[in-house]
Amino acid sequence: MNDLGFPILSLLIWLPLVGAVAVFTLRGTEANVARNASWIALWTSLIVLALSVVLLAKFSPSVPGFQFTEALPWLPQLHVSYRLGVDGISVFFIILTALMTPIVVLASWRQTKRAREYMAAFLLLETMMIGMFAALDFLLFYIFFEAVLIPMFLIIGIWGGERRVFAALKFFLYTLVGSLLMLLALVYMWHNAGTTNIVTLLHTPIPVAAQPYLFLAFLAAFGVKAALWPLHTWLPDAYAQAPLPGTIMLAAILSKMGAYGFLRFVVPMLPQAATYFEPLMFTLGVVAMIYASYAALAQTDMKRMIAYSSIAHMGLIIVGIFAFNIEGIEGALFQMVSHSLVTAALFVCVGVLLGRGVSLDLSKLGGLAQRMPVFAVLLVIFALANMGMPGTSGFIGEILVMVGAIKVNFWVALLSASGMVLAAAYMLVMVRRVLYDNRSQAIMALPGDINLREAAMFAPLVLLVLLLGVYPGLVTHLLDSSVQSMVQLHLAALQAAPNHASTHLAMVTK
């Protein structure tokens, strides 16, 4: 058990499931069920949020290892156990998941079509995601990682847009192929270490010859999840077709699962292969950034534009991770946190427009600044954060990744920074198309500015985005020791088993 005296992680994981079961057993008229389901879901998610804040408060930043660990035997003869724990890296994703779920529930407040199943699916999703981030056993991780797909697949497939079945299948197929390859990697590593305990796996060297194959398997699994170019094309379809709360979850949390996987497994467990493939990953990251930014510029639909922007930012995160230094990895992590907040907020903005029955076609929008001034201010703030304006959280991640990347290669840093220029271009075009210029009659007849429910969704997001922009120490302080030990282990592993690989694909010059 841990210092708290109660299994807080298990509670965080299974409480939403209890809520989901409670929602599922609701009976009565459709309207009644919808209202009760929403309230149960909201309260469950708020309690989970409160618990996660306790987790954060009790977390001691100076400890580099895992905290709040729990372990129960599960398949003892196979050395598989139910093992949970968090370090400075995973704790943020748990908090983010816990923060996003109530926002998503609020965003779905008017959901009446099969509201019971809908709310249950989101609570189930929360269970799976927190479980995945807290899992310290590879098999447990794999099960949660895969199980996330079930509620998400349902959410897209049942409550999605016109082409929801296509989008859901595409999402499903891409992810499944990747996951199956990861399964093979898992089996190998299980065999190699004799256990699936992640802490043990972290300290069990893997033969250098096997590492590239494992790396590619992980790349398939996590690359798809992180929407790494060219594995990204499921993303715009899934984002566009998912119901808006689903899109928020996909963008804020699910897209981070891939990057989290790279940090948890690939970098520490496959140090030689990670270094060997560093040039490849830089290339993919930089191409993603520039390619997706250009594609974003061409979009005519607000939701798809934000989706492409999201792909571009994932590229930056990959570059940061594979810089293998404190600045780069903390930058990538910070960028993940910031990207979750900002992208979620941008999609909430989209939701505000959808809720008023406005088309998302950028050529038909315009002039909203006058009708909805508060909304306009918020949209501008989040658009600025998305393009990395200092004073917002977006900047800190970008500058840290840039600083980390230049330690490795000037051109990687320059090209990833060029995303800054392109992001400014497409975000300002979006702001202009939505808020300024022409004012159609339809838009001037809209109901007024944001309401209380919408304000409740925006408030935590805008506060965090600005607060982290001027005082990033709130996050980086908790990351420091975990990231530092990770970087040191990585360097130590490279020195212990020196190989020629690190200079093999010599794009990197100092």
Next chain:
Amino acid sequence: MFTTLAVFAPLAGAFLTLLLRPFLSRNLAVGVSIIFIIISAFCGVVPAVRHLIIGAPDQTITLGSFISVGHFAANWALQQDALSLVMVAMVSVVSALIHIYSFGYMSHDRTMPRFFVYMSLFTFAMLMLVTADNLLQLFFGWEGVGLVSYLLIGYWYDKPAANAAAIKAFVVNRVGDLGFAIGIALIYLQFHSIQFDHIFAASGAMVDAKYTLFGTQFPVLEVIAVLLFIGAMGKSAQIFLHTWLADAMEGPTPISALIHAATMVAAGVFLVVRMSPLISLAPGAEDFITIIGSATALFAATVACVQTDIKRIIAYSTCSQLGYMFIAAGVGADPAAMFHLINHAFFKALLFLAAGSVIHALSEEQDIRKMGGLWRKLPVTYVVMWVGALALAAIPPFSGYYSKDVILEAAYAANSQAGMFGWACGNIAALLTAFYVSRLILMVFHGAPRAAPEIMEHAHESPAVMTGPLVVLALGALSSGFLLDRPFVGADMANFWGSAIAAGPHGSILLAIEQLPEWVAKLPLLMSLAGLGLGFLFYVTLPAIPVALAARFQSIYQFLLHKWYFDEVYDALLVRPSWRLAKFLWHVGDDQMIDGIPNGVAHLTSDASTQAIKMQTGSIAIYAFVMLIGLLALVSIFLLVR
């Protein structure tokens, strides 16, 4: 203490105006931000004057930690050396005057409090920029002023031209910022710090350090200096990155005065001067700065000679004057650059606000061909505009004379090819400057009225709330030259600047200008007088000449009128290809190539799954089934290999 108040009063004013707006009347809400900016101006002037008299620099005030990751650490801090104090005083005073002026100028605007909130935020960001003791806070202010500039250029967001100009300004600046940000990263890589004092202390040891780019070894300080200067080029609208400034005139005129003349565009010069201890060790970069500055000074002056929009003429003049400051910074005469920066802030703000007064009087007319004969109607504006014009044209005793003279002498004294180029361009530009500014004034105020009679009928002098700040600025333009000459570039120079500005490896170049031949020192003034004379000749004595010249040299005239075709070339080479590439990547790249293969598979599978869906209750069954198979496979594989 005073500096802290000076920096944060505008921020407090902006927030209070925003919060109190629902409870106060429009004018009261605006009044709050004006009161706070006046407090800021007072608190900004006190430490600067104290430093001027006593000469002891104050300690840096640390407000708290900004970031700390690895060695990448920076504080929120307020530096109080001579350079910062001078800038704080100038920015807060000019901003306060323009706040007051705007109270009159914007009085008919529907969302006036929004305008004042932006202006106060701008002032805060600018003050954070100039008081930074590290590169990251400087970058925060740098981007902050850029943001507010974007918001204010697009202030009238119903105007498509304003929106386009706002985006252009932001994106062009971002191109420069890209260089700046990479420069910061490279400094961190080399110095393991982004604190100014650490960087400058270690600069000397880095002179021989090399950095490999394009397969060639470059001195790392040269690379860093050029990258930082690219940032400065964007912000200060130097040639190649200048295209946004003229378009930025779509914003309200007080903004053109505050942001696009007096303060923000000077931030690039400030950056170069601030980094002078490093840049002075990079002679190649210094030459680059001089050449870009010289080219801009000349280029922008030629364009200003033929423009017809009153604000665009002054905007190109701003470009040109910033070029002069870079000439000074490039030849190592950084105090002269600062001297011209401060003088320019006063006389250029004055010119813009006076132009605003004219525009206001003529019902928003900006074309000087439709003005004329206004001097009787607008006597105060007329007089102060002459003061500004003579300061710009560098006629003694007005301020521009002192600083421009020093700059050109320093360029000559530099005795280098770049310096000579700067000296030649600067002298020609001095002639053009005097010419275009006299053209401006003569066409606006003299001759027969060309405006419609009913507009002339309504033309009236602006209210005291607008002419008051004009008079104060005119006093500044009249006196800042001889008042600041001695501490800035004269005998007290070393004492005044202290360690804030590097003297360069061979001592300050400004000490060498005393030995220059007489004609070098006299030439700029002669050029200016000649320019004024030419202006009188063209627009008073023989008005047929300019018309004949334009007709005779049609191609040159068109070339200048179209601003050397920069916009057209950029549009054809950069903007339109970008859009095409964007569309290509989306439609061909994503939809056809990358998606082609998986979609084929997906069609096959979706056929199969349609069958499966018919058999089962829903698609979840397939997924559960696959999961089950996956787990079975996992366990069996594991048992086998074991």
